[in-house]
Amino acid sequence: MFEQVAIRLLEGQFVCDASAPALFRWLQEEGNQHEVDSYLRKIGRKLTTTPNAQAFYATWLRLGNDERTEAKRVMVSIKQTIRPLVNFLTLCMDAAGNDSPPSAGDRLDYPALLNTVASNQNLIERLREFATMGKEFAVTGDSSSKGMLEKVFNQMLKTGYIAVYNREQESYRFTGKIDYFFQILEFLDENEEGVREPDVAENDDQSTLKFG
Amino acid sequence: MSQTTAVIDLILKLSRCASTVSQAYINGELHRTDENTRDIELLRQLRMISPGIRDSFQLRGSFREFLNKALNTQRLFAIGSNVGEYFSRLGDLIDGYADAFHDSRDSDVERYEMEIREAISDIADAIDDELCILRAQITTRFGAVTTIAEKRRQNAHYQDRTQKLVLLLERFHFSDIGEQLAGNDDLALAFRSLLEDRISSFRQALIAILKHLHQYMFEFRKIEARSKRVRAFALFLNRHQDWQPADWDSHASPPEWVLHAHPLSVLGHPDTTMEEQELGLREIARAIPCSPSVRATNRPPGTLEDQEDDVAQEIVIAPPLIKLALDSYFADADENQEGISARHWWSSHPSLMTEVREDLWLLRVLGEYERRGKGQWRLSMKSDPVPGFDGNIFIRDIAIGRREM
Numbered sequence: 122m123f124e125q126v127a128i129r130l131l132e133g134q135f136v137c138d139a140s141a142p143a144l145f146r147w148l149q150e151e152g153n154q155h156e157v158d159s160y161l162r163k164i165g166r167k168l169t170t171t172p173n174a175q176a177f178y179a180t181w182l183r184l185g186n187d188e189r190t191e192a193k194r195v196m197v198s199i200k201q202t203i204r205p206l207v208n209f210l211t212l213c214m215d216a217a218g219n220d221s222p223p224s225a226g227d228r229l230d231y232p233a234l235l236n237t238v239a240s241n242q243n244l245i246e247r248l249r250e251f252a253t254m255g256k257e258f259a260v261t262g263d264s265s266s267k268g269m270l271e272k273v274f275n276q277m278l279k280t281g282y283i284a285v286y287n288r289e290q291e292s293y294r295f296t297g298k299i300d301y302f303f304q305i306l307e308f309l310d311e312n313e314e315g316v317r318e319p320d321v322a323e324n325d326d327q328s329t330l331k332f333g
Numbered sequence: 334m335s336q337t338t339a340v341i342d343l344i345l346k347l348s349r350c351a352s353t354v355s356q357a358y359i360n361g362e363l364h365r366t367d368e369n370t371r372d373i374e375l376l377r378q379l380r381m382i383s384p385g386i387r388d389s390f391q392l393r394g395s396f397r398e399f400l401n402k403a404l405n406t407q408r409l410f411a412i413g414s415n416v417g418e419y420f421s422r423l424g425d426l427i428d429g430y431a432d433a434f435h436d437s438r439d440s441d442v443e444r445y446e447m448e449i450r451e452a453i454s455d456i457a458d459a460i461d462d463e464l465c466i467l468r469a470q471i472t473t474r475f476g477a478v479t480t481i482a483e484k485r486r487q488n489a490h491y492q493d494r495t496q497k498l499v500l501l502l503e504r505f506h507f508s509d510i511g512e513q514l515a516g517n518d519d520l521a522l523a524f525r526s527l528l529e530d531r532i533s534s535f536r537q538a539l540i541a542i543l544k545h546l547h548q549y550m551f552e553f554r555k556i557e558a559r560s561k562r563v564r565a566f567a568l569f570l571n572r573h574q575d576w577q578p579a580d581w582d583s584h585a586s587p588p589e590w591v592l593h594a595h596p597l598s599v600l601g602h603p604d605t606t607m608e609e610q611e612l613g614l615r616e617i618a619r620a621i622p623c624s625p626s627v628r629a630t631n632r633p634p635g636t637l638e639d640q641e642d643d644v645a646q647e648i649v650i651a652p653p654l655i656k657l658a659l660d661s662y663f664a665d666a667d668e669n670q671e672g673i674s675a676r677h678w679w680s681s682h683p684s685l686m687t688e689v690r691e692d693l694w695l696l697r698v699l700g701e702y703e704r705r706g707k708g709q710w711r712l713s714m715k716s717d718p719v720p721g722f723d724g725n726i727f728i729r730d731i732a733i734g735r736r737e738m
Contacts, residue, residue, distance in 0.1 A: 131594075131596070131597045132596045132597060132598075133593065133594065133595060133596030133597075134596075166594045169589060173555075178593060178594075179593070179594040180589055180592040180593055180594055181592045181594050184587070184592070188592070189582065189583075191594070191595040192582035192587055192591050192592055193580070193582045193583075194595065195582065195590075195591050195592075195593050195595075196578075196580060196581060196582040196591055199578070199590075199591070200577055200578060203566075203570070203578065204570055207563060207566050207567050207570055208567070208570075210563055210567075211563065211564070211567045214560075214563075219480075220480050220481055220560055221480075221481050221484075221556045221557070221559075221560050222556075222559055222560055222563045224556070301590060303559055303562075304590055305590050306562055306563065306566055307559075307562065308581075308588050308590065309566075309578050310562055310565070310566070312581075313578055313579065315569075315573075315576075316565075316566070316569055317565070
């Protein structure tokens with residue numbers, strides 16, 4: 122177990138219940154966490170958990186020039202991820218009629234989502250918006266809802282925010298990395314100027330127009 | 334007709350009305366149509382439906398509750414278990430049993446015994462059902478409802494219900510029902526094995542569920558905050574299409590999430606010197622598919638193909654004009670022993686000398702004279718020495734003629 126966990130962490134992966142249930146359970150043991158952390162510290166890294174303990178990942182122990190360069194790379198990746206991922210989360214919420222965002226372990230059925238999106242013009246438009254969010258979302262061949270959603274799912278799989286749950290049923294699960302993303306959103310919400318705006322309902326109420 | 338036959342008969346009759354029952358269960362009511370008239374009459378005879386308002390019918394409460402339990406739907410939330418009433422009934426039955434026993438009413442005693450056994454079984458089943466429902470709700474996190482507000486409401490409801498059940502089991506644990514049934518071995522055994530021995534495990538399971546429900550209450554608050562944040566972010570990003578977060582990696586103490594260590598490509602190599610690995614390596618080697626054999630392909634010898642037009646193509650290479658001019662000049666010189674002035678020849682043959690300057694012509698004639706051999710040709714030169722005595726001369730003209738043999 123130690124070997125598999127250490128290698129996954131060194132490869133930059135998030136160890137969570139959805140992607141590697143046995144490894145995650147093993148790593149939840151305090152003694153095992155200590156063992157892995159001690160090992161990582163010898164090579165300039167440390168074991169870190171997401172705020173709700175949904176996933177484990179490795180972070181730098183010290184911040185030198187080399188690590189700064191890597192941190193910049195992570196920041197660039199996050200900048201590219203924020204917009205499509207927020208769009209994906211709200212798309213899933215609206216398609217399911219759910220007012221809570223998906224959390225680690227939540228199931229995501231591709232056929233059901235596709236069915237709902239394809240029958241709702243507003244959701245189709247939201248799906249189209251992905252193409253403006255980076256070339257990796259741009260659909261070259263099949264520009265149907267299926268083609269577009271497939272592209273989005275592939276990208277989410279690639280970035281590790283979802284994992285395959287049942288290949289035959291085309292069913293997926295949100296991974297613990299989503300907890301990491303919520304941590305980023307919370308940080309930006311608290312520290313970026315202008316992000317925290319007045320209440321959505323107050324600001325977005327277009328039904329109350331004032332005349333005169 | 335035996336009891337078993339009556340059950341089979343009832344189920345068969347119900348199965349004939351399956352579609353109508355399903356419709357009534359899903360819609361909550363049933364309206365008479367040409368197709369379902371017979372089913373409705375049959376179900377009324379079986380006391381499975383009762384008339385509602387405006388010529389409608391609905392499933393009777395007991396039948397609906399049975400379907401709810403069997404299908405384990407979220408409607409159970411509204412019903413709840415009635416364990417308290419079962420306990421109360423058990424108490425009444427035990428009292429009746431004691432009275433009948435004292436009055437030596439044997440037939441009543443027998444009836445009470447049967448009903449007490451059923452009541453004990455009902456209580457155990459009810460608690461089991463309750464645990465099953467609660468576990469399902471916890472596993473799905475109240476998945477039957479989608480809004481956080483409803484999830485919180487259900488959570489509060491189940492917390493209250495579980496708390497009451499835990500208290501009820503605690504009170505039951507200290508009751509003297511066991512002692513009251515001690516006189517009857519069968520009832521005492523049924524009470525002990527079906528209920529009393531399981532009470533502590535029921536209680537522990539319920540307390541664990543209660544803990545989960547308390548935890549969910551806290552989590553729902555967090556989820557609600559997260560939900561607002563995601564919505565607010567989506568709105569913010571829509572309004573600010575060019576927005577980018579600041580470079581938090583350049584901050585003096587950057588947040589932890591930006592310090593995600595970069596991936597290493599981990600690759601191992603087998604130690605071929607270790608004897609114990611030899612077997613495994615041999616297996617791997619055997620499993621590697623053979624590479625396709627390399628075959629040298631030699632080009633077959635070429636063959637001459639018959640050409641339709643056998644006439645060789647002639648390529649005419651025109652000699653340069655200067656060459657023609659030199660040949661012509663030397664041909665003229667060959668017929669003249671006196672010698673022909675090169676400059677005169679140059680001026681008298683302008684068609685051949687269009688691209689050759691006069692001074693260059695003199696040099697080329699000299700060069701050609703050297704090349705053709707001095708033995709056959711005679712050269713006379715008009716020249717002046719260069720001032721300064723450096724050995725160079727100014728050539729004014731040259732004349733080449735055939736040497737006399």
